[in-house]
Amino acid sequence: MIMSRIEARRDEDTVAAGPLVDRLLGGLPAEAVLTDPDVTASYANDMASFCPAGSPAVVVLPRTVEQVQHVMRTATELRVPVVPQGARTGLSGAANATDGCIVLSLTRMDRILEIDPVNRIAVVEPGVINAALSRAVAEHGLAYPPDPSSWEMCTIGGNIGTASGGLCCVKYGVTAEYVLGLDVVLADGRLLTTGRRTVKGVAGYDLTRLFVGSEGSLGIVVRAVLALRPKPPEQLVLAAEFASGAAASDAVCRIMAGGHVPSLLELMDRTTVKAVNDMARMGLPESTEALLLAAFDTTDPAADLAAVGALCEEAGATQVVPAEDAAESEMLLQARRMSLVALEAVKGTTMIDDVCVPRSRLGELIEGVERISEKHGLTIGVVAHAGDGNTHPTVCFDASDPDESRRARESFDEIMALGLELGGTITGEHGVGVLKKEWLAREAGPVSMEMQRAVKLAFDPLSILNPGKLF
Structure with missing residues (x-):
C-alpha cells in the first residue's frame, strides 16, 4: 500500500520548465539557475x-539555507522531483x-562556519571539500x-549522504x-x-543517524556539526608481499x-598493483599476488610495525618492508x-563493487x-579496506x-551474492543508489523494506526527494 502511494505520486503530471524556472527565479539569483541543455546534461550523473x-529540467546552485x-x-507546490548533489x-548512481x-547542487555552500578546539567540533556547509x-x-x-579515496574532490554533504568511509576507518571509524x-x-x-553540539546526547530518536546514509531521500543537509579528534602523530607504513x-x-x-590497532590496513591485489604502476610508475612490486599496507600513528610506530x-611473516609474507620515513609512507598511501x-x-x-564481509571471511x-x-x-x-573487511572488487x-x-x-x-553468502553486506560505504536497489531488498528482507518505505513516506509524502533511489 505504501509503495503504491509513492508510485502514484510519481506519476502525477509534471509542470513545464518555463513556469518552474520562473518560480525558482523568484527566490534565486539568475546565475544560480542553469537551463542550458548542454550545461544541465553535465549534471545528469x-x-x-x-x-x-x-534529463534535468533545471540545475540550481544555492548559496544559502533560505535559497534551498x-x-x-x-x-512541493509544483510536484517536481529534486535530486540533491555534491561533487x-x-x-552507485545516487x-x-x-x-x-x-538538480539541487550544493557545491556553492562551501563555508566552514566554525572550528571549536575546546569542544572539538566543526560546523560546516555541505559543499565543503x-x-x-x-x-x-x-x-x-x-x-x-x-x-x-576521493577526499580531494568529495564533499562533506555527499559523505553524509552515503555514510562514506575511508582508509583510516579501521581505527577511527566512519562518517x-x-x-x-x-x-x-x-x-x-x-x-x-x-x-547536538555536546559529546553526549540521547534525547529522543536519533534523527541525525537516520539522515546519515539516506542518500538525499529524506531531506537536504544544509549544515553539519562534526566531531573532531586531536591530530595524531605522523603515521609510518609497512608494505608486506604475499603469494x-x-x-x-x-x-x-x-x-x-x-x-593491534593500525591506523590503516589496506590490501591491493596483483592486478591493482600492476594498474597503479602502469599509470604512475610507482615501482610497486608486481611479483606479489597481494600487497598489504599497514600503518600506525602511535608514539612508537616503528615498534608497532615490527610486531x-x-x-x-608468520602468515607467509615473502617480504616485509617498513617505510623509512613519512615521505615514503605517503608514497605508498598515494598508490x-x-x-x-x-x-x-x-x-x-x-x-x-563495495562488498563488506566479516574480517574472518575476507580470504574466502x-x-x-x-x-x-x-x-x-x-x-x-x-x-580493500582489509581491516574492516570492506572490499572493492573492480570489474x-x-x-x-x-x-x-x-x-x-x-x-x-x-x-554481491557471494558477499551475502559470506555473511556480509552489499555496500560498506558507497551506498545503494540506483545500482543496488534490488540487492538492498534481498539483504534487508520484506519487513525491513516495509519500515524503510514508511520512514520515506513520513519525511517525503509526495516522493519528490531523489525518487528512484534505494527502492
Whole structure:
C-alpha cells in the first residue's frame, strides 16, 4: 500500500520548465539557475556505471539555507522531483538525475562556519571539500578522520549522504560516528535541526543517524556539526608481499586478533598493483599476488610495525618492508588512493563493487572473486579496506563491447551474492543508489523494506526527494 502511494505520486503530471524556472527565479539569483541543455546534461550523473540517468529540467546552485528552502517549497507546490548533489564522485548512481527534475547542487555552500578546539567540533556547509576541512582543522591541532579515496574532490554533504568511509576507518571509524547534528531542509521547505553540539546526547530518536546514509531521500543537509579528534602523530607504513590473497587475509586476521590497532590496513591485489604502476610508475612490486599496507600513528610506530611485520611473516609474507620515513609512507598511501582510477584505465570502464564481509571471511571473498574473474574471462582487481573487511572488487571492461558489458554486469552481481553468502553486506560505504536497489531488498528482507518505505513516506509524502533511489 505504501509503495503504491509513492508510485502514484510519481506519476502525477509534471509542470513545464518555463513556469518552474520562473518560480525558482523568484527566490534565486539568475546565475544560480542553469537551463542550458548542454550545461544541465553535465549534471545528469555521478561516476557509477550501468546506472540510468534522466534529463534535468533545471540545475540550481544555492548559496544559502533560505535559497534551498525556496527550491523545496517550489518543488512541493509544483510536484517536481529534486535530486540533491555534491561533487558527484559517488559510485552507485545516487546523484543521477531523473527526467524533468530539479538538480539541487550544493557545491556553492562551501563555508566552514566554525572550528571549536575546546569542544572539538566543526560546523560546516555541505559543499565543503573533505580535504579542505581536514587541512583547516589541522591548523588547530585537530583532525577530521573520515578520508574517502576521493577526499580531494568529495564533499562533506555527499559523505553524509552515503555514510562514506575511508582508509583510516579501521581505527577511527566512519562518517556516521562523527556527525553530531544536522540542519536539514525537508521536502516541504521546513528547516529541521537534529542532534547536538555536546559529546553526549540521547534525547529522543536519533534523527541525525537516520539522515546519515539516506542518500538525499529524506531531506537536504544544509549544515553539519562534526566531531573532531586531536591530530595524531605522523603515521609510518609497512608494505608486506604475499603469494596469495588468502595469505594476506590470514595476516589481517592475525593482526586484529593480536589486539593491534593500525591506523590503516589496506590490501591491493596483483592486478591493482600492476594498474597503479602502469599509470604512475610507482615501482610497486608486481611479483606479489597481494600487497598489504599497514600503518600506525602511535608514539612508537616503528615498534608497532615490527610486531605487525612479524605476524605477516608468520602468515607467509615473502617480504616485509617498513617505510623509512613519512615521505615514503605517503608514497605508498598515494598508490593506494589512486587504485580505482588506475583500474579504470585498464579497459576504460569499471564497475566497482563495495562488498563488506566479516574480517574472518575476507580470504574466502578474494578467492571467490578470482573464480568469478576466470569464469567470465574478465580482469577484476581487488582493493580493500582489509581491516574492516570492506572490499572493492573492480570489474574492468570495454563498455563498447555488448558481450563484455553483459559479462561485467553478471560478474558484479555474482560478487554481491557471494558477499551475502559470506555473511556480509552489499555496500560498506558507497551506498545503494540506483545500482543496488534490488540487492538492498534481498539483504534487508520484506519487513525491513516495509519500515524503510514508511520512514520515506513520513519525511517525503509526495516522493519528490531523489525518487528512484534505494527502492
